[in-house]
Amino acid sequence: MSINPIQFQRGLSLPDFLSQYGTEAQCESALEKVRWRDGFRCPQCGHDHCTVFRRGQQPLYQCSACHHQTSLRVGTLFLAIYLITQAKNGVSALELMRSLGISWRAAWRLKRKILRAMQEREADRVLRGRVEVDDAYLGGARSGNRGRGAAGKRPFVIAVETRPNPEGGLSPPVYVRFDPLPDFRQTTLAHWAERALDVDT
Numbered sequence: 773m774s775i776n777p778i779q780f781q782r783g784l785s786l787p788d789f790l791s792q793y794g795t796e797a798q799c800e801s802a803l804e805k806v807r808w809r810d811g812f813r814c815p816q817c818g819h820d821h822c823t824v825f826r827r828g829q830q831p832l833y834q835c836s837a838c839h840h841q842t843s844l845r846v847g848t849l850f851l852a853i854y855l856i857t858q859a860k861n862g863v864s865a866l867e868l869m870r871s872l873g874i875s876w877r878a879a880w881r882l883k884r885k886i887l888r889a890m891q892e893r894e895a896d897r898v899l900r901g902r903v904e905v906d907d908a909y910l911g912g913a914r915s916g917n918r919g920r921g922a923a924g925k926r927p928f929v930i931a932v933e934t935r936p937n938p939e940g941g942l943s944p945p946v947y948v949r950f951d952p953l954p955d956f957r958q959t960t961l962a963h964w965a966e967r968a969l970d971v972d973t
Contacts, residue, residue, distance in 0.1 A: 816840035
């Protein structure tokens with residue numbers, strides 16, 4: 773059996789992750805760059821100057837104009853994101869609880885917020901260039917009718933955007949969409965393509 777190079781793409785190893793985000797200061801710096809790429813902006817009034825102070829271990833940013841206070845999420849958040857996004861088969865809240873050393877309720881809430889943020893970030897993603905599309909069904913009763921016509925199955929479309937591979941062979945995926953649909957009628961698929969695919973795809 774030949775090896776699929778896509779499955780063996782280099783990811784971010786745990787030692788690499790810890791070297792980049794292993795301390796509170798590294799997490800704060802990385803999150804600050806993501807949140808305020810062009811420098812601090814007050815979420816309340818948009819002012820670009822602030823005073824930074826700490827309340828316990830939590831850094832707080834106070835706007836110099838309106839005095840609104842905001843903070844960065846640090847610590848277990850980065851490690852939770854890493855664990856959730858690197859796991860091929862998903863991570864349960866119980867597993868997060870054990871890995872992060874926090875309560876089950878905190879792990880469940882953290883996982884839910886991360887998954888919601890991921891969903892919102894990708895909801896309006898438009899695929900471009902070369903896109904491979906396939907349809908499938910998920911769910912349905914485990915007994916009785918089998919196959920595509922089985923009761924309770926949910927139809928959905930999988931679309932993967934790839935780029936030309938200069939070395940030949942398989943191209944690594946760039947972006948992917950998993951979209952549930954009510955059915956696979958031509959009008960339904962056309963409507964999906966209008967919002968999911970660029971006109972030149």
